[in-house]
Amino acid sequence: MSKVVKGSFELMKKLNVEAILKVIKNNGSLSRADIAKLTGLTPASVTNITKILIESDYLIERGIGESSGGRPPIILEINIKARYIIGVSIGVGSIDVVLTDLGAEIVAKKSIYIDESNVSEEYVFANLVNLINEVVEISEIDRNKIVGIGVAMHGVVNPTLGISQYAPYYNWENVNVKSVLEEKFEYPVFLDNDVRAIALGESLFGAAKRIDNFVAINISNGIGAGIIIDNKPYYGVDYSAGEIGHMVVEQDGALCNCGNYGCLESVASNRSVERKVIRSIKQGAKTLLTNEVEDIEKISIRDISIAASKGDELSITVLKETARYIGVGISGLVNILNPKLIVLVGEIFEQDKIMIKTLSEVVKKRGLKISSENVKILKSDLGENAAVIGAATLVIQEVFKGREFM
Ligand SMILES: [Zn+2]
Structure with a gap:
């Protein structure tokens, strides 16, 4: 199989995963027949993709739906405990780290204060890495179930490159937060400005659903x-x-x-x-x-x-x-x-x-x-956790876009 064909096959799978997860998320739970109806996919592709999603723990079969005459259908639901996310907020004067599930429910949280007199990259990253490790430890979640780190960063951020272009409180210019953290952890890192991350969190889990x-x-x-x-x-x-x-x-x-x-x-x-x-x-x-x-x-x-x-x-x-x-x-x-x-x-x-x-x-x-x-x-709705939940949402939206299936 040539590379191009394989690439388009992966992309197709990713798009189908995204379509299926989206309709189940919007509807709470659905039968395979309803998924086919709502996505326009063939029943065979729905069977295929939902099998992959059940095997990888993203979907669970729960109970039996209402019968429309024949054999009553099995209902599929998203398993929000299938994967976990690390959400980081690097704000003015403090850093917060949480571990959340796919529903942005916080499992563990820790914060530290960062004094204005001690804002060097070395110091901040050393403390951040420790904090992330502590949060993972107290959460008692299997590290293999963690799929990414989302960072909500104060100041001007280039989300495409994962760079903090200008962070006035830290006196940072062009710091590549993504590459520093990806060197320390085996997870992909997604970075955005704190308020944009907050908006994203509100749109998926808060007042702006x-x-x-x-x-x-x-x-x-x-x-x-x-x-x-x-x-x-x-x-x-x-x-x-x-x-x-x-x-x-x-x-x-x-x-x-x-x-x-x-x-x-x-x-x-x-x-x-x-x-x-x-x-x-x-x-x-x-x-x-x-x-x-x-x-x-x-x-x-x-x-x-x-x-x-x-x-x-x-x-x-x-x-x-x-x-x-x-x-x-x-x-x-x-x-x-x-x-x-x-x-x-x-x-x-x-x-x-x-x-x-x-x-x-x-x-x-x-x-x-x-x-x-x-x-x-x-x-x-998210209150004092708006920034960390926003940070986690940067990863959660990628998961629901089928990123893991590329
Ligand atoms: Zn001004």
Whole structure:
């Protein structure tokens, strides 16, 4: 058999595997006859491919379906425990590692803090490798069942080459994360920018399931957006689409890290919100926070959120002000992209009632009528695990595309 023919045979098998896994995933469980009907494959190919998938543990035969007269059919289901994935988030100040199953259910998780003074590649990778090994160990999952490592990386990322092009917190430029990790582990590595990975995670496992056009907005110390158009991430020419943190929301506003003034990030990042609260307290504002925290310099976004939930006026005022700026940013996105949904990720959205109500009002007021009236705005379902689940999703989507069968 020539190479070309063999290649096209493998590709055909991969495409058939992808088609079959997709219809079963979308429907929960199906009989072979239903699979043939829904995929358009011949009953013989369905029998063939499902046999391979059962042998490799991806599918399980479960129970008996309803008979349409003859012998009742056997129902096939995806076995989400068939394979496992390592999900890594390399974020600002911390690295998180999880092990998940094919349904993105977390089996084990560990995190470490990375101080700004110690961000060399050597140090970070040495710690990351240890962390991955520890997570695999505590999970007690057979290493042979792990199929890949997904990495959600802060900063600008080239997902095709697996390179971190620019990671401001780590002061990295053009670091080949994929090749470093592939040297240390026997698994393939998939890398993307953290917010795009989050968007992917939300689309497969979170608030954006079955939604083809949406934007995930992640607010931490930086602010970014993962844009999904027609069910595909939008990267931009230089992989830097979605930098809404540097959308100007306040003319003559504060100086931003990027050198401009009045960027969304300079007024709505966690750090800028914390600083605003600390400044108000120093200027004499009354707040529950002075009783709740020992050192006001260390007030965190979480403290502010908790105080707001207890009715603290200063915290509520600052959160609402921040929500209005975020609303300005979102209304710009909504006007340009006309998405169906905006998913909000980040601790600042813990008090989602205050935040979503306020920012939605701004979006409705400032956005164009049709797009802003129809857009839904929701808090993430994945919460603090959004980035690691997004990272795992980078691998899970490859598995469901039949990558292992090439
Ligand atoms: Zn900026």
